[in-house]
Amino acid sequence: MRERIVSGMRPTGKLHLGHYLGVIQNWVELQHKYDSFFFVADWHALTTKYDSTESLKENTLDVAIDWLASGIDPDISTVYVQSLVPEIAELNVYLGMITPQNWVERDPCLKDMVKILRSKEGQNSQMSYGLLGYPVLMSADIMMMNATHVPVGIDQVAHIEITRDIARRFNQVYKEEFFNEPKPLLNHCSLICGLDGNKMGKSFKNDIKISDTEEETAKKVMTAITDRSRMRKTDLGHPDECEVAFKYWKIFGTEEQVAKVRTECEKGERGCADCKRQLGTLINEKLAAIREKRRYYETHIDEVKDILNEGSKKARTEAQKILTHVRELVKMY
Ligand code: TRP
Ligand code: SF4
Secondary structure, three states: OOOEEEEEEOOOOOOEHHHHHHHHHHHHHHOOOOEEEEEEOHHHHHHHHOOOOOOHHHHHHHHHHHHHHHOOOOOOEEEEEHHHOOHHHHHHHHHHHHOOHHHHHOOHHHHHHHHHHHHHHOOOOOOOHHHHOHHHHHHHHHHHOOOOEEEEOHHHHHHHHHHHHHHHHHHHHOOOOOOOOOEEEEOOOOOOEOOOOOEOOHHHOOOOEOOOOHHHHHHHHOOOOOEOOOOOOOOOOOHHHEOOHHHHHHHHOOHHHHHHHHHHHHOOOOOHHHHHHHHHHHHHHHHHHHHHHHHHHHOOHHHHHHHHHHHHHHHHHHHHHHHHHHHHHHOOO
16 A cells, blocks of 8 residues: 555645745645645644634635645645544544543643743633643544654654554554554755744744735845845845845755855845845746636635545545544444
């Protein structure tokens, strides 16, 4: 059997270049090599945002549109919505029963999430039972398809460790080598920083969205941090200290383009404003095809819904096979 990957993303709304370069591009490559399952993790969104669900539907669609526009091919990958595969919730119950409390409590990602939650909602914000169970739910997502590999960022590797532990424990408790112990597949793609040099993120207002217009993109790129010591064009520049703009050149430009920018900058023959204007044009060129596809899906939203419904049906069929065996192993009625 072909090796299988499962990966998901929370429905945070329109995605940015960090998602595209760091995650989606990787999925797009992997889908040709693995039997691939990609889902919108809408239950996971509830672990922290159970009380602000106004945009959940719209955000779910937006994430799916960005994936499709970026090249996730629903003819070869299964694209679905977590909550449309209720089998995951049932598996979550069985996994929850065999997971020792301290395994979830020591999850470092969870500790970070609690910190973020506290900073937003104050010291009194309580960790919910659902949030505490996040690593178990994530394990259910992965084990539901009996994945062999999980493409994730480095920040999620601790979760996959728990999944491996839970899978091993299930196999021990119910005395069959049924579940794979899935391995993380680390994204090898370049990490793109935000326009201000910090991590790119929607809430930091330093992102470029896949869905931004060319004008918006050009305008945003003009705000990218450059070599701070440089005042005018004739000042000799230091591309390696150009915090954001030159880094973007290295991500989007060809080797020749980057070499040219470097030489001209170092010789004081290139002004930062011009440099960033060119950079904006280059980024827009790179995104043109994706954006065109995005506009297509935006205006054919029923097609997107069909893809998600079809994908969810396919995912359910797979999930039901696995769940049937799990119920047998656990000896349910
Ligand atoms: N926890 C992941 C994130 O916040 C999303 C996610 C949920 C996921 N379930 C998953 C990723 C299963 C990979 C596999 O980004
Ligand atoms: Fe950066 Fe370009 Fe300015 Fe050089 S000219 S400092 S590479 S923005």
